[in-house]
Amino acid sequence: MVETLVTPGSYQYVCTRLQVRKTRLYPPEYYARLLQMSLPQMVRAIGEDERYRREVYNRYPTSTDLDQLERALTANLAHEFRQVLRMTPGTLHDLTAFYLHRWDIVNVMAILRGKKHGLPRAQISEGLVPAGDLDRDRLDALIDATDLDAVVEELKDWPLYPQLRTCTCRDMPPGEFARIEDRLYRQYYLDLLGVARRGIRGGEVFARYLRFEIDILNMRNLFRLRAGSRIADIESSIVPGGNIPVEEFARIAGIETREAFVDEFEKTNIIPVATRAMRALRSDTSVGPEQVADLLWSRWEQHRTTVHVVEVAVTKVRLEEMDRLATRHPFTVLPIVSYLEHKRIEVGNLRAAVRGRQFGVPNERIRRYLVV
Amino acid sequence: MVSAERVSPTRGELLAIKRRIILSEKAYTVLKRKLDGLMFELMGRLGSARTAESALYEDYVLANQELAVATMMVGELGVAIAAESIEAAPVLERREENIFGVRLPAFRVERVARSLDERGYSLLGTTSVIDDVVEAHEDLVLSIVAAAEAEAALRLLTDEIVRTRRRVRVLEHRVLPNLRETRDTIELRREEIDIEEHARLFLNKKIRARRAEERSRMGEPMGTVGSPSAGRRGP
Numbered sequence: 001m002v003e004t005l006v007t008p009g010s011y012q013y014v015c016t017r018l019q020v021r022k023t024r025l026y027p028p029e030y031y032a033r034l035l036q037m038s039l040p041q042m043v044r045a046i047g048e049d050e051r052y053r054r055e056v057y058n059r060y061p062t063s064t065d066l067d068q069l070e071r072a073l074t075a076n077l078a079h080e081f082r083q084v085l086r087m088t089p090g091t092l093h094d095l096t097a098f099y100l101h102r103w104d105i106v107n108v109m110a111i112l113r114g115k116k117h118g119l120p121r122a123q124i125s126e127g128l129v130p131a132g133d134l135d136r137d138r139l140d141a142l143i144d145a146t147d148l149d150a151v152v153e154e155l156k157d158w159p160l161y162p163q164l165r166t167c168t169c170r171d172m173p174p175g176e177f178a179r180i181e182d183r184l185y186r187q188y189y190l191d192l193l194g195v196a197r198r199g200i201r202g203g204e205v206f207a208r209y210l211r212f213e214i215d216i217l218n219m220r221n222l223f224r225l226r227a228g229s230r231i232a233d234i235e236s237s238i239v240p241g242g243n244i245p246v247e248e249f250a251r252i253a254g255i256e257t258r259e260a261f262v263d264e265f266e267k268t269n270i271i272p273v274a275t276r277a278m279r280a281l282r283s284d285t286s287v288g289p290e291q292v293a294d295l296l297w298s299r300w301e302q303h304r305t306t307v308h309v310v311e312v313a314v315t316k317v318r319l320e321e322m323d324r325l326a327t328r329h330p331f332t333v334l335p336i337v338s339y340l341e342h343k344r345i346e347v348g349n350l351r352a353a354v355r356g357r358q359f360g361v362p363n364e365r366i367r368r369y370l371v372v
Numbered sequence: 373m374v375s376a377e378r379v380s381p382t383r384g385e386l387l388a389i390k391r392r393i394i395l396s397e398k399a400y401t402v403l404k405r406k407l408d409g410l411m412f413e414l415m416g417r418l419g420s421a422r423t424a425e426s427a428l429y430e431d432y433v434l435a436n437q438e439l440a441v442a443t444m445m446v447g448e449l450g451v452a453i454a455a456e457s458i459e460a461a462p463v464l465e466r467r468e469e470n471i472f473g474v475r476l477p478a479f480r481v482e483r484v485a486r487s488l489d490e491r492g493y494s495l496l497g498t499t500s501v502i503d504d505v506v507e508a509h510e511d512l513v514l515s516i517v518a519a520a521e522a523e524a525a526l527r528l529l530t531d532e533i534v535r536t537r538r539r540v541r542v543l544e545h546r547v548l549p550n551l552r553e554t555r556d557t558i559e560l561r562r563e564e565i566d567i568e569e570h571a572r573l574f575l576n577k578k579i580r581a582r583r584a585e586e587r588s589r590m591g592e593p594m595g596t597v598g599s600p601s602a603g604r605r606g607p
Contacts, residue, residue, distance in 0.1 A: 066448075070447050070449065071449075074449065105497065106497065109453075110453055113453075113456055114456065119456070127452060174490070174492075175459070175489055175490065177457065177459070177492065177494075178457065178492055178493055178494045178495070179494075181494030181496065181497045182496045182497075185494070185497060217496070220499075221495055221496070223500070224495060224500050224503055225488065225495070227488075228487055228491075233489070237495045237496065305504060308441060308445065308501055308504075311500065312445075348445070348447075351444065351447050352444040355440070355443045355447070355448075359439075359440035359443065359444075361444070366444070369441070369444050369445060
C-alpha cells in the first residue's frame with residue numbers, strides 16, 4: 001500500500017466536506033412529514049430529492065414495486081460511500097476502506113452463496129451493494145468466475161482473504177458458509193481496531209467507540225445464541241477486542257439465576273447505555289438500572305432475543321455518543337465515521353418508513369423503528 | 373332395481389328376493405354403523421381442525437408482522453440474503469391412516485424448526501430480527517402442515533359421509549322398500565296361484581268323480597276312466 005501523507009489540512013478538508021454533507025441529511029421533522037404521506041407520495045418525495053434523484057430515476061420505482069426503490073436507496077448509499085472513499089487520503093482512506101469492508105463481506109458472501117446454489121447471474125448481481133472497497137466491476141468479475149475456487153482465487157489481494165481459504169468447491173460441511181462469514185466479521189473488527197491504532201487522528205477515541213460497539217454486538221448476539229439454543233459454542237460467535245472479554249460472555253452464558261445475571265450485568269458497561277435507551281424510549285427519566293436489568297433478565301429467562309425497539313433505542317444512544325465524540329474531535333476520523341453511520345441510518349429510516357407503510361404498520365409503530 | 377311387475381312369481385324368485393332383503397338389511401345396518409362412526413370421527417376431529425386453523429391464522433399474522441419488522445429494519449435484501457443462506461430444505465413425509473376405509477393423510481415434517489447453527493446464516497452478519505422472522509415462519513410452516521392435515525381429513529371424511537349417507541338412504545328408502553314390495557307381490561301372486569291350483573284340483577277331482585260315477589253306471593271298468601291322461605284333459 002502506498003503511504004500518503006495525511007496532513008492536518010487533509011483532515012480539515014475531508015471533515016468539513018462531510019460536515020456539510022451531514023447537514024443535508026434529513027432532520028427528524030422530515031420523517032414526521034414523510035409519515036403523513038401516502039405510499040406514492042413517499043416514493044415521489046424521495047425521488048424528488050436531488051441526492052436520491054439519479055438512482056431513483058434510473059430504476060423507476062412505483063408504489064407497487066418497492067424493491068426497486070429499496071435498490072435505488074442502497075445504490076445511492078453505495079455511491080455515497082464510494083465518494084467518501086475517493087475523498088479520503090492515506091491512512092484515512094485505509095480506515096474508511098476497512099470500515100466499509102462490512103459491505104464487501106456482504107457482497108462476497110452473497111456471491112459465494114449464489115454460486116453455490118446456482119442462482120442466475122442477474123439475481124446475484126441485483127442483490128449486491130457495492131459500497132465497500134470492491135467496486136461493481138470487481139464484483140461482476142467475481143460473479144463471472146467459473147466456480148467457488150475461482151472466486152476465492154480472484155480475492156487473493158483482498159485483506160480478508162486468509163479467512164476465505166476454506167471455501168472450496170469440494171464438499172463443504174453444513175453451516176460452513178456461516179462459520180466463514182462469522183470469521184470474516186471477527187477479522188473485520190480486529191482489522192478495524194488495528195488500523196484505528198495506526199496513528200490516525202482520533203484513532204484511539206474511535207477504537208474506544210468501536211470496543212463499545214463490539215460489546216453491544218456481543219451482548220445482543222449472546223441473547224440470540226441463548227434463544228437459538230446454541231449456547232454451548234459461543235466463542236466462535238463472539239467478536240474479540242471489546243471492553244468485555246470473551247471469557248466474561250462465556251460466564252454470563254451459563255447464568256441461570258436472576259441475582260447472578262444482574263450482578264454480572266452491572267459489571268459491564270451495557271447497563272448505563274441500556275438505561276439511557278429505555279429512558280428515551282419510554283420518555284421517562286425515572287427508569288433506573290434495576291428496571292433495565294429486570295427487563296433484560298425476563299428476556300434472558302424466557303430464552304428470547306432482545307426487543308427490537310430497545311435495540312433501535314440503543315443504536316440511537318450509540319449514534320449520540322458518536323456525534324458527541326465527533327463534535328469534541330472535529331478534525332479527526334470520527335466525523336467521517338459519524339457521517340457514514342448517519343447516511344446508513346438515513347437510508348435505513350427511509351426504507352423503514354416506506355416498508356412500514358407498505359405492510360400497513362401504524363405510524364406510531366413505524367416511528368419507534370426510526371433512528372432519529 | 374327389481375321391478376315387481378317383471379319378476380316371475382316363482383318360489384325360487386321369492387327365495388332369491390328374501391335372500392337379497394336379508395343382505396340389504398345387513399348392508400343397511402353396517403353402513404348405518406359406519407355412518408355413525410364416521411360422524412363420531414368427524415366430530416372428534418372438528419375441534420382439533422378448528423384449533424389448527426386458528427393457530428394457522430395467528431401464526432400467519434405473527435409471521436407477517438415479523439416479516440414487516442424485518443423488511444423495515446434490514447430491507448428486502450437482508451431478508452433475501454438470509455433466506456438464500458438455507459442449505460437444506462425441509463422434508464415432508466406423507467403417510468396414511470385408515471379410518472373406516474377412508475385413507476386419511478398424516479404428514480411428518482423434518483428439518484423445519486432448527487437451531488441457530490442449522491439455519492445456515494451467519495450470526496455476526498445478521499440481526500435478531502432475522503432470527504425472529506425465521507422462527508415465526510418455521511412455526512407458520514408447521515401450522516400450515518397441521519392445518520392441511522386436519523382439513524384434508526375433514527374433507528375426506530365429509531366426502532365419505534356424504535357417500536355413505538346416500539347409500540344408507542338409497543337402501544332405506546329405495547332398495548329395501550322395493551324388495552319388500554316385490555316380495556309381497558310375489559307372495560300375493562303365489563297365494564293366488566295356490567288358490568287357483570287348489571280350485572283346479574278340486575274341480576278336476578269333482579269331474580273325475582262324476583265321470584267315474586257315470587262309467588260305473590254304464591258298467592265300464594274304473595281303470596280306463598281314472599288314467600292320468602284323461603284327468604289332465606280338464607273339464
